Amino acid sequence: MKRSAKLSLLVVLLGALSRTSSLSQGGPPLITDDPETPGNGHWEINIATTLMARPNEQLWQVPDLDINYGLGERIQLKLDLSWLALDQRGRGPIGGAGNWIAGVKWRFLDEDKNGVSVSVYPQIEWNIVRSSIRRRLVEPGTQYLLPVQIARRAGPLELDLEVGYNFLEGSTDEWIYGFVAAWPVSEKLELLAELFGVASRRFDTDELILNIGARQKLKRNASLLMAIGRDLRSAPAEQLQLIGYFGVQLSF
Numbered sequence: 001m002k003r004s005a006k007l008s009l010l011v012v013l014l015g016a017l018s019r020t021s022s023l024s025q026g027g028p029p030l031i032t033d034d035p036e037t038p039g040n041g042h043w044e045i046n047i048a049t050t051l052m053a054r055p056n057e058q059l060w061q062v063p064d065l066d067i068n069y070g071l072g073e074r075i076q077l078k079l080d081l082s083w084l085a086l087d088q089r090g091r092g093p094i095g096g097a098g099n100w101i102a103g104v105k106w107r108f109l110d111e112d113k114n115g116v117s118v119s120v121y122p123q124i125e126w127n128i129v130r131s132s133i134r135r136r137l138v139e140p141g142t143q144y145l146l147p148v149q150i151a152r153r154a155g156p157l158e159l160d161l162e163v164g165y166n167f168l169e170g171s172t173d174e175w176i177y178g179f180v181a182a183w184p185v186s187e188k189l190e191l192l193a194e195l196f197g198v199a200s201r202r203f204d205t206d207e208l209i210l211n212i213g214a215r216q217k218l219k220r221n222a223s224l225l226m227a228i229g230r231d232l233r234s235a236p237a238e239q240l241q242l243i244g245y246f247g248v249q250l251s252f
Helices: 002-011 130-134
Strands: 043-054 057-070 075-088 092-097 100-109 117-120 123-126 143-154 157-168 174-184 189-200 206-219 222-231 242-251
Touching: 092 130, 189 222, 206 242
Parallel strands: none
Antiparallel strands: 043 057, 043 242, 057 075, 075 092, 075 100, 100 117, 100 123, 117 143, 123 143, 143 157, 157 174, 174 189, 189 206, 206 222, 222 242
8 A cells, every 4th residue: 555655646746748839758647757847937737537456455546636837948846736545445435635746857958959858856745634644545754756867869769767766754765767668659649658666775675567658639738648557566465457547738
């Protein structure tokens, strides 16, 4: 349950379209982020429902609200909040507020000048209500995530790499890592594939998720976001059998 809560919140870490007229590789509906920012004075809001299913439980975010704002061309501010619903076999469903996540992304290298885009994206996650801790919907304590994102184009593909360290208050720290390959099929459709992992500080435990997804532009300022995946490594009793994301991105 604890790992489920962490990953469900990571699912909604932002990263979105770099411009209203183009597609981008990392970010929702995937877990791995990219160096792109919304642009000066631009808003990007992702409204989604997510699912994480294990053998004896299902954890939903209904909804997840991911709010992003561009401060200049290279800085992105974000706030993420959600409502969680947990359905455990033999206990019935319970609900409560999820943790809040705030972050600042700074892209300090651009691909058109340096051959690669690179950003840092420090984030803080904290508890909002004690009742969600008592119900084991979220983990107690504050988390500090310090990741780096790298992106570049390789022929028709757009590639992303993200590596970060998660400082956990009252628990063992973790590494996160992810790789994304995106194929822009057309000006409106982008197909996505992702490997995302969470490892203990000493790499003695590891969870690896395979995700596939798509972004479909509906209108100039609205896109449909979809992804589905599963864990490839964990023991059967704790294995993430299904992870799903379905939402809409609004930019203005």
